[in-house]
Amino acid sequence: MFVVREHGQVVAAAGYRAWPSRTAHIAVLTAPGARGRGLARVTGSVTVAHALAAGLLPQWCARSPASRRVAAVLGFEELGSQLSVEIAG
Template identity: 70%
Template sequence: MDRDLEHQPVQRLGDVYNIHAQLGVLTAPAWRGRGLARATGSAAVRHAPAQGLLPQWRARRPASRKVAVALGFSELGSQPAVEPA
């Protein structure tokens, strides 16, 4: 099995913390713009409540925010991200 992330269209979906499914789709650059994030995110949003989880979308990039809005999410705030110097 090829484990090279360049060949995997969807590289990451999200994490689960307590009762929250913190969603956000990382799509490989070569696969962006094909609706994969929206399709994958939509499936995850539908699946989360069946697992007793409250879906939340984590979006930093504008494209991710567009996907979140298309899936019915609304922005409630922001969370700053910092990198070590």
């Protein structure tokens, strides 16, 4: 995991989980007060580079428009969509 700290607090973080078929499922989080400063791009870029160096294929599931913009800047292309359903118990 890669993090950016300010005043001892984590304001952005990114990492990945290795999935089957040598895929790296990437997750990027930025604190609301730290958004719009390029921190997702920085942590995401380092995470992608680490996954590639490990011989993995990076995958970015971008749902929000901001996440889609960061993914595009890092060279990802949209190839499909994902549907999530929560079943009330």
